[in-house]
Amino acid sequence: MDSTYSIYWKLAWKIVESVKVPLGAAVFICALYVAFAYFATAVLIVGIIYRLARWAATPKGPNGLYWGLYRLTLYPNVHSYWKALGWILVRMFTFYTLLKENYGYRSVGFWFGLILFHYCIWSTLLFHGNNIAYAVGMYFHVPESMKYWLGLGAGALAFICLIFLAIRRAYVQAHTKVKINYIDDWLLIFLLLIILGFGLAAKITAYPTSFTESAVLAYVKSHYSTGPLAPYIHQVYELMREYGSVMFMLIGEWFRGLMTGHIMHAIKAMYLEMIYHPLELVHVFFAELFLIYIPWSKMIHMFMFPFNPALYGKFEHKDTALNLAIDIVEGRR
């Protein structure tokens, strides 16, 4: 670990540790942001393993066939496992089938909204990964302005795309008169909108308007000059320059407490978030709910591809048969 970074990391721990948390707040945070966080993570991991194991344990069908077929091929000229995998991965990462023309129409808007939404969601999750990295002392330094604009941009685009996709859902149902929207579909969309919305709002309020020294200083003075962090205002300024925002640092400390088993530390970090960045608590709570919901809902679709039937079965080679036919025609056999 870089020595400068190590100093900041230790400093953050020390500041959080020094906070006194009232009993009521401690119980509340312990229930929703410690016990429930562990529970949500456990449900997510166990649930996904259960679902994947269930798929893996389900045989192809009687006699090892898909109702009498060795393969459920969908694309032509797929004569190897790797080619089948290639088709699936290309479809997964490009959504190219949405761009295929049908009755003179290509669903460009749908494709664009969907691909942008997925890439933005994955980007924001990747950015959140830096929080986990922070917790284990492997923080990847990103300039604060980049951190702000990239995170905000990806989150905002995902939010906008989600609204567009939700409107499209309603439109498709109204237009085609085919019911495709059920409560569980709307629940997922609602959860995502809440998570994204509060995440964005928390982010906007946790950063200064610009990243000049005076702006950051002014922000620190206006936000952290009262409350438990007031005695550490100079250190808070230093930490803001390092991590971009106190909110990021505190979430990192929360993860750090949870991952190392220092529950009181996690409670203290979340208590500081509650005081200075309450919107973040809503974001985290709904994210925990979402984690629980993932394995039991259609969100499991992201884990489907390794079990795609197109990947399994006997791959035939038509050229060898043609060569035999040629040999017979040309009298070599």
Added chain:
Amino acid sequence: MAEKKIPPPIPSLKRDPIPESPKYEEWKKWYAEKFPESSKWINARKLVVEKFLREAEFIPGGFVKTRDLWFKLSPEERIRYFINRFREMLRNNRALRLYLENCTHCGYCIDKCHMWMATRDYHNSPVGRADLIRSIFKYYDKLTGRLFSKLVDAKELTEQLLEELWIYFHQCTECRRCAYFCPFGIDTAEITRAVRQIFAEMGMVYEFVGNTVRSLMLTGNQMFLNPKAIKAVFDWVEEELKEETGRDIKIPLDRPKAKILFLPSSTDVFTNIDTLKGFVKVMYALGLQDKYTFRSEVFEIGNFGLFVSDYHLMKQGNRIVETAVKIGAELVIFGECGHGWRAFKNYVVPELEKRGIKAIHFLQLVAWAIKKGKLKVRKLDYVVTYHDPCNLARAGDLIEEPRIILRAVAKEFREREHNKHRTLCCGAGSGLLGDDVIPLRVWAGWPSVYDCWKTGAQIMTTPCSIDKAQFPVVIEYHIPGQLMCKGVSDLVGWALEL
């Protein structure tokens, strides 16, 4: 007099082909009179004759696992059987479980389905159809389905729901167009096959399919042909060929030993004689006349088992394998058929390969022979277009070969708009060829016919027997006399210079 209800307004599509038919207005009136209350269209007739079912091998203790046949079961027993078997399938069929669990209801498949195009019926779209069984899946397999059934659209199986499952899963033509467009590749045809298999196990099969499977089980072909009948047609075709070409072209039947086993569609000795002529002329021209044979016990490349059950599919497939081994064949040539190619390629070919026998599609051989100059063909004075049969284009690996052939034999070959993987279904796939469903067929097949008609071609070609039975009906209804439907081998036969 009670006021007649008009059909529900048809949601428009961009460049909707349905109103393009000259018959559209007439059909709307007919629909309003025929189906004033319902959007379910047609309740495909059920097959419930015990002798019939036994001959088709839908028999208790054998293939059928239920205690008795469908028509003898009480409604409660039907429901219980369906649920138990469905849950068993979920435990034993990964594809079914995956497809039911992973749909996100994006609705992208809806307007890709010709059945939805034709009926604009909620449950006749891929997602709507699959949701019928998915709602049962949620109720019986998921805790949330039991606890919050109304919220998540989980439904207990009732007689009415069972009836809807029967109707709508017998109106899916298993063309897999939805699967090709689906971002996850969810194959509704496989869900359809599962549901149909349960019905078949209860002895409940759509009449046309049941008839065909009965013939397949009794005779090895789907047209109740016996060897004498086949021989009689062959003799007549030989005479015709003699008149046409002046050559003594023999059509070998039931040779005890041959290097090549040729599998035609049984309809090639009925309505598609030109296809048969194309086959035998090519085999003659390539000097294979003494090396191949047709066999009366497997005078069929169609395999309606694909639409009924794995038992029937494999039984017919195994017959082909056994016959090929018996006559010492090194190569099996597959004639013109769409769905049969799917069953053949994905079951029979691997089984043949286990025994050291290779298999090839006739069009692969012809395309090679034309490219290499082994066949002399003239340009026919026709403008032709090509309908890609679903099971040849989507994963059948036969996309370029027919085009190579048609470019060689026709004055002009015109590609239609929806071709190759995006091809449109004929509207009669999965055995939906009965006369009772003609009102449905003529509209389900119209988008494809319209696509071909738009090219201005005189002939729409297709190497599929179901297509060749279906399209003339569709053409006759919408645009009589304006388009001809023929097999690719028919044109090869016409163009071949011997």
